[in-house]
Each structure stands twice: as structure tokens, then as C-alpha cells.
Amino acid sequence: MTNDIPLPKPGSAVRGSQSGQPIMVLFDLLSRRWAMGILWNLSDQNRNFRDLQARCDSASPSVVNTRLKELRAVGLVERADDGYSLTGDGRDLFKRLEPLGDWAQEWIPTLAAASRDD
Amino acid sequence: MTNDIPLPKPGSAVRGSQSGQPIMVLFDLLSRRWAMGILWNLSDQNRNFRDLQARCDSASPSVVNTRLKELRAVGLVERADDGYSLTGDGRDLFKRLEPLGDWAQEWIPTLAAASRDD
DNA sequence: TGGCATTGCTACTAAATTCGTAGCAACCTA
């Protein structure tokens, strides 16, 4: 075996789920800053670095770049002539992420209402 | 002012999506360390603090506690006689998260295979 | 009543990640 790292952990360090449960490995990857935001923003069209950065709340270029490297390393994102794009797997994953968008739209209002009476 | 924070941001600081897009607010909250792992582990049954901690790769108690406070603050988790449990909203969110589990199970193997030939 | 184990959580330092900003090399484009 040439490679037996705890999978994701592209950037190594602090993180790295030991449980071995696939979902935890995925959570580990997706919970890195802007990982989901990048996938989300690439879902409707390819985007170049600066565009992506702007759409991710002007995240610092180092984070965007690191995340792009990781997402490419695990085959969810790839380079395209016009910037970056989701791979087949990336689109597949996005489909499972998409429902969160609808839910968030219903949830945020209730959250806002609730936090008004603390 | 009693409360005008950019919603989630329960612990404030570094994070806090400005875009205002609900999905980004949700991603912001969920991408905090172990947030999704906690929701996931509470989905099948209530669990006490130490059990939860153990299931989250023995995450440090400070992180687990901080996350629990945040998740309770936004009404996704609540205390129960036998530990912590998901609220109605929490279960609702979990339903949208669940598909990721199936996807992860199919994806991890391909990831492992791909990383063998670096 | 006196251990003793379990549980929830606080404290604190070190390590890692993220932020924010500056800036450069490679490409257009006029």
C-alpha cells in the first residue's frame, strides 16, 4: 500500500477523523472554512478564483486556495478553461447538499424571530 | 441593543457570513468543528456529554461544550432528562443531512482507490 | 454515613487554522 492516510485530511493536522466512518470523514472535509461555500458557488456555473473569493464573503485568498487544492485533491473540483468547476462527484455531492438551501430559507426567519427575545 | 448579531455567530468572532444568504449562514454554523458530528450522533438517540464527546473522536470537552451551547442557542439541540437531544428543527435539519451519509459510503472507497496512485 | 465512580464542564497552554492585507508574475488589451 502506498497510501494509507486517514483519507481527506488533505492539509493534515488538527483534524482527521479516526472513527473511520465515511460520514465523519466527509464532515471533516466539508467543515473546513468555505469548503461548502465553494461547492455551492460552483454549482450553477464555473467561476474563476477572484469571483469565487468574492462570493465567499471575500475570504482570504490563502483559505480559498487551500480549500481549492483540497477539493481538487479529493476529486470534487477541477480546473476548467474558464476557472474552476465541479466534477461529476462534485455535482453528485451538491445534489445532497442542495436541500439544505431550502431548509435554511425557512429556518433563518424563525431563528431571527427567536433571537429577538433573549 | 439586546441582540442584533448577524444571526448564528453564537460565539462571535472570525466567522460570520455577511452575504446574508441563509445557506451561507447555515454553512457558517455547521462548519464549526464537530457541529455536524454532534447532530449526527444525536439523531438516533439522546446522549450525554461524555458519550457525545467519545463519539466525536474524543473531541476536547471545550469544543463539545461550545458547540452544544451554540446548537442550543439556535434551537437545534436541547437538554433532556437523559442528556441532549435534537429539537424538532434539529431533526428536520438532520433529514436533509442524512443523504450525505449514503453518498459518503459510496464515495470514500473511490477516494481511497484514487489516492493510491498519487 | 462514608467512600467511590460517573457526569458535566471549566481552566489553561500549545498547536493549527483563518483573517487581512500587500504584492508579484503572467496574461490580456488597448
Added chain:
DNA sequence: TAGGTTGCTACGAATTTAGTAGCAATGCCA
């Protein structure tokens, strides 16, 4: 050839996480 754009590296400061120790409260049992 003088901008303007784009992709990305550098780097110090600010935050978050990790790891570990430990304490107060509660439950159980002899």
C-alpha cells in the same frame, strides 16, 4: 508599452481547536 485583470504566495495577527488536568455535583452501595 502602459494599464488592468487574474491566480496565488507571503506573513503577522487574531481565533479556534486540541489536549490534558481537575473540580463540583450527583448517584450508588455498603
